[in-house]
Amino acid sequence: MATTMTKEQMSPVRDKNYDLIHTLQMSLESIYRMDTYIADADARGDKELANWFRKIQENNRKAGDQGKQMLMTRMQQEGR
Numbered sequence: 001m002a003t004t005m006t007k008e009q010m011s012p013v014r015d016k017n018y019d020l021i022h023t024l025q026m027s028l029e030s031i032y033r034m035d036t037y038i039a040d041a042d043a044r045g046d047k048e049l050a051n052w053f054r055k056i057q058e059n060n061r062k063a064g065d066q067g068k069q070m071l072m073t074r075m076q077q078e079g080r
Helices: 016-043 047-078
Strands: none
Touching (some): 016 047
16 A cells, blocks of 8 residues: 655745744735735725735734744844
8 A cells, every 4th residue: 555645845944033034924925915905805895805804914913013023032032
């Protein structure tokens, strides 16, 4: 019986700070992307969808703020 193994995508750098920076980048990019999605939904009169995109945007804004704080703290601690 043959087994199929799936390969997990590996980050180019196996480092917790890289992972934090990459996740922070994705959160911040999503904030700006949601502006387009909100505008599209508003232009089509879909308030429910626009509000859902706003909630996602706010969640990403909070995650981005937390990630920036975490990165700053870690960089200061590692710089000692």
